[in-house]
Amino acid sequence: MNGEVLIGIDLGGTNCRAALVSLTGEILVLNKVPTKMHEGRDFFLARLFRLCDDLIQFAAREGLRVSALGMGAAGVISPTGTVTVSPNLAPLNGFPLAAAIQDQFSLPTTIANDANAIAWGEGILGAGRIFSSFLTITLGTGVGGGLILDKKLWKGTDGSAGEIGHFVVEPEGRECRCGSRGCLEQYASATGIVRTALECLERGEDSVLAGLEPEDITSLKVSEAARGGDAVALKSFRETGERLGQVLASVANLLNLDGVVITGGPAESLDLIRPWMEKEIKARAFDIPFRRMKIVRGELGEEAGILGSARLAHDELVAGKKRVDLGPAEN
Amino acid sequence: MNGEVLIGIDLGGTNCRAALVSLTGEILVLNKVPTKMHEGRDFFLARLFRLCDDLIQFAAREGLRVSALGMGAAGVISPTGTVTVSPNLAPLNGFPLAAAIQDQFSLPTTIANDANAIAWGEGILGAGRIFSSFLTITLGTGVGGGLILDKKLWKGTDGSAGEIGHFVVEPEGRECRCGSRGCLEQYASATGIVRTALECLERGEDSVLAGLEPEDITSLKVSEAARGGDAVALKSFRETGERLGQVLASVANLLNLDGVVITGGPAESLDLIRPWMEKEIKARAFDIPFRRMKIVRGELGEEAGILGSARLAHDELVAGKKRVDLGPAEN
Numbered sequence: 001m002n003g004e005v006l007i008g009i010d011l012g013g014t015n016c017r018a019a020l021v022s023l024t025g026e027i028l029v030l031n032k033v034p035t036k037m038h039e040g041r042d043f044f045l046a047r048l049f050r051l052c053d054d055l056i057q058f059a060a061r062e063g064l065r066v067s068a069l070g071m072g073a074a075g076v077i078s079p080t081g082t083v084t085v086s087p088n089l090a091p092l093n094g095f096p097l098a099a100a101i102q103d104q105f106s107l108p109t110t111i112a113n114d115a116n117a118i119a120w121g122e123g124i125l126g127a128g129r130i131f132s133s134f135l136t137i138t139l140g141t142g143v144g145g146g147l148i149l150d151k152k153l154w155k156g157t158d159g160s161a162g163e164i165g166h167f168v169v170e171p172e173g174r175e176c177r178c179g180s181r182g183c184l185e186q187y188a189s190a191t192g193i194v195r196t197a198l199e200c201l202e203r204g205e206d207s208v209l210a211g212l213e214p215e216d217i218t219s220l221k222v223s224e225a226a227r228g229g230d231a232v233a234l235k236s237f238r239e240t241g242e243r244l245g246q247v248l249a250s251v252a253n254l255l256n257l258d259g260v261v262i263t264g265g266p267a268e269s270l271d272l273i274r275p276w277m278e279k280e281i282k283a284r285a286f287d288i289p290f291r292r293m294k295i296v297r298g299e300l301g302e303e304a305g306i307l308g309s310a311r312l313a314h315d316e317l318v319a320g321k322k323r324v325d326l327g328p329a330e331n
Numbered sequence: 332m333n334g335e336v337l338i339g340i341d342l343g344g345t346n347c348r349a350a351l352v353s354l355t356g357e358i359l360v361l362n363k364v365p366t367k368m369h370e371g372r373d374f375f376l377a378r379l380f381r382l383c384d385d386l387i388q389f390a391a392r393e394g395l396r397v398s399a400l401g402m403g404a405a406g407v408i409s410p411t412g413t414v415t416v417s418p419n420l421a422p423l424n425g426f427p428l429a430a431a432i433q434d435q436f437s438l439p440t441t442i443a444n445d446a447n448a449i450a451w452g453e454g455i456l457g458a459g460r461i462f463s464s465f466l467t468i469t470l471g472t473g474v475g476g477g478l479i480l481d482k483k484l485w486k487g488t489d490g491s492a493g494e495i496g497h498f499v500v501e502p503e504g505r506e507c508r509c510g511s512r513g514c515l516e517q518y519a520s521a522t523g524i525v526r527t528a529l530e531c532l533e534r535g536e537d538s539v540l541a542g543l544e545p546e547d548i549t550s551l552k553v554s555e556a557a558r559g560g561d562a563v564a565l566k567s568f569r570e571t572g573e574r575l576g577q578v579l580a581s582v583a584n585l586l587n588l589d590g591v592v593i594t595g596g597p598a599e600s601l602d603l604i605r606p607w608m609e610k611e612i613k614a615r616a617f618d619i620p621f622r623r624m625k626i627v628r629g630e631l632g633e634e635a636g637i638l639g640s641a642r643l644a645h646d647e648l649v650a651g652k653k654r655v656d657l658g659p660a661e662n
Contacts, residue, residue, distance in 0.1 A: 028510065076619055084619065133488060147585070149480065156465060156587020160619045163584035168577045168615055180580070180615035246499045249511070250581070253494035254478070256487020284499055284511035288415065288491045290408055 005064045007055050007107075008310030009048075009071040010114065011035065013088030018051045019303075019312040020059055020066070025125040027303060029058055041091040049104055056105065057207050063163065068108045069101060070313030072117025072305040076160040081111040110313040112153070114305050116162055118298075119146025120153055121308025122261045124257050124315070126299035131258035135251060136298070137164055137244070139264035143185040143192075149255075153312070165189070167247045187243035190219035190266050196236040207232035223269045237272040244273065245280025252281060252289035265297030333421050336395045338386050338438075339641030340365065340402040341445065344419030349382045350634075351390055351397070352555055352641040356456040358634060360389055372422040387436065399439045400432060401644030403448025403465040403636040412442040413490065422556035441644040442613075443484070445636050447493055449629075450477025451484055452639025453592045455646070457630035466582060467629070468495055468575070470595035474516040474523075480586075484643070496520070498578045518574035521550035527567040528553050538563035554600045568603040573602065578610025583612060583620035596628030599629050 005028065009018040012035065019030040024059035031054060033047055052069065059066050075086025081098020083089060112120070119136035121266040122128040128136065132151055138144035143165030146156040154161050165185035166178050173182025174195070186192050194217050201210050208230050209217055248260060264272055274295070281290055300307055336359065340349040343366065350361040362385060364378055381402065390397050406417020414420060414428020433440040443451070443611050450467035453459040459467065463482055469475040474496030478485040485492050496516035497509050504513025505526070517523050525548050532541055541549055556564035573642055579591060605626070612621055631638055 020539040076617075105357075145585070149485065154480065154586070156620065157589050157623055158587055158619050159584060160617060161587040163617060163620075164470075165506045166615070166617070171500070171573075171577050178617065180617075226599070242502075246502050250498040251585075253497045254476070254492065255485070256489055258488050284497070284509075285496065286491060286494060286509065287580040288489050289487065289494075292488055 003063065003065055004067045006060055006310035006314050007069040008065055008306035008308075008313075009052075009054060009069070010305040011071055011073040011089065011311070012114070012118075013037065013074060016048065016051065017306060018055060019306045019310070020055045023314065025121075025300075025307050025311070027306065028062075028064075029055065030303075030306070031055070035089070037089055037091050039056075041095060044091065045100065048101075049277060052101070052105060056107075066107060067077045067221060068110070068182060068310070068313035068317045069105070070117070070309035070311070071097075071101075071109070071110055071111045072098070072114035072309040074114050076158065077111050077113050078159045079155060083111075084160070108313060108317045110309070110316050112155070112220050112309060112312055113144075113146070113159065113162060115144030116146040116153055116155065117309035117312060118144070118263060118300075118304040119148055119162070119261070119308065120312045120315075121300050121304045121306075122263065122298050122312045123148045123151070123308075125307055126304065127214075127261045127296045128259070131294075133255070133257045134259040134261055135164065135255075135257060136263060137188075139189055139262065139266040141189060141190045141191055147255075148180050152250045164247065164251075167250070169243050169246050184243055184247050188240045188266075189245075190264075193219040193222050193236045193240055193266060197232055200232040200235060209233060219266050219269075223266070224271070226269070226272050234272070237274045240266070241273040241276025245277040246284065248277065248293070249281045249284035249290075252285040252293050256289045257293050259294040259296060261296055261298050263300070263304060267297050334394065334396055335398045336381060336390055337641035337645050338397055338641075339637035339644075340383075340400070341448075341640065342402055342404040342420065343362040343445070344368065347379065347382065348385060348637060350637045350641075351386045351395075352638060354645065356452075356631075356642070357456060358395075358637070359395075359512060361637070362386070362633075366420070368422050369421055372426060375422065376431065379432075382623050383432070383436060383438075387438075388657065397438060399441070399641075399644035399648045400436070401448070401640035401642070402428075402440070402442045403445035403640040404428070405445050406422040406440055407489065408442050408444050409490045410486060412440065413601075414442075415491070439644060439648045441640070441647050443486070443640060443643055444475075444477070444490065446475030446491060447477040447484055447486065448640035449475070449594060449631075449635040450475040450479055450493070450592070450639065451643045451646075452631050452635045452637075453594065453629050454479045454482070454639075455491060456638055456643045457588070458592045458627045459634065462592075462625075463486070464586070464588045465587075465590040465592055466495065466588060467594060468519075470593065470597040471521055472520060472522055474520045478586075495578065495582075498581070500574050500577050515574055515578050519571045519597075521595075524553050524567045524571055524597060527570045528563055531563040531566060536563050537656045540564060550600075552595050554597070554603070557600070557603050569607045571597070572604040572607025573611050576608040577615065579608065579624070579626075580612045580615035580621075583616040583624050587620040588624050590625040590627060592627055592629050594631075594635060598628050
């Protein structure tokens, strides 16, 4: 093993997971603590620093040197690593988190939006390796996205790019928690899949899911029912596929990408989604971008964010975009 | 004046316009010939070469040297300047047009999609100067688009990027000539504006436009009626604005751009479109990308394609992306 390792951190509203990661994407040790953001910023920072310190000391005991730290965080992250806005990490809003970590450990630190970190991970170590330009779509409670253009992460002017989940797919459609209507997220997320099924059940459509309490219906249960041939469950995945396809047709026409990487829980059901998705893209996109854009499942699973943020920190360091100011430079 | 000038060509299905252009965007002379593509490729090439030759000789008489030739053409243009697919220039499909021009005149030649050329022109010489990353939307018979990201033209893998006109804005909406339904073009183009008005008239809505023969109604006439307070005409521009806004909300969330430049005939009515457009973007996009994305009217008018393609050729030459192989290099 190379003597150089990285720290990768996945900071969510509920948990903060941090790992020591090799350059080839092997996780050497992974620690998890509750985020507990309600206790305030200082308590959180103390817990985060302890977590990082443990990893740095673990590395030292193994004769390894941590060369960079990367974090994927749920929210809009500025190009310099300030948390611009994060509903789930509100006490950090406006806080220069990357600078604080960098100061604490003299470690080059890169913070990205969590979906962007996943996209970078899939691009370097996962299913996006074969593409120069691709979109990663993360299907979970919501729908996240990250855009890699010409092997570079496209963060946008304020670092807020990649929000494919809030593409308008049905202008007068389902209300979205973002304040808009008919966002992709309302149809293609795990929540959206369940919502489609519940709407069918409310209309009295026959389904094995009718035997469950509504609050017990998950996208996994809908998926199992679909595999058993349940018409309502199949309809949920058809809706997901068609809506993803409508959005991806627009994306294909606008960006002419090499591919799309789909990750997250419902991506396990990509076989149920794909036929409807591809039918819509074929019907709506121009032929050249449609034929170019391959759609594949993510390969890195739950660790994509940790691996991606660690690699992003490493790659920005190598590219010379990051350096730690350790005092006045010698002339 | 600098001794160096450029040739800029706008190749459309009906006319081919070619001009001698200064580096600062001044048009020194402009010639126009009918494209007459039905006569076949060889006849067209002969006409095109004569047009270029006239400009080169004109320059020589003025003591000027043509340093590069740029063309904007209606269709998908490959990164090397082959016409991949162009419905309006079908005899050129598959033909390496840039290479043919380059061989004929030993002149570095760049061909881009016409809307991309307009975007480049507005970015260097026009309303996009203030932006690093922006989308140009060209409202005409159809809706074209060009995307500049970090001061570079985003052409996509096959050179087909920028087709904002075929964004899905209403999945079950109006049929589009591209084979899809509910494309932006069907609502926001000059044709779309007229179509909205005609649909209102067919429903018997009261309007000054009802006094015209349907085939005499143009987007300019709808605009004049709107300025006179006509309810149907105002509704047409509201529809245009709302649909543009729905698409731009998605674009803002996905790309977090600095701005949007709107050009073409109906852009003259941007004041009628803007309130509805901005209302939709505000309601649907996240606050940070919404506040960032300034929407302005194009400044270069009908010459945008000529100026943009000329500048693109120049800028690619300067960036070292283009060179003319004039025989074996000396060692």
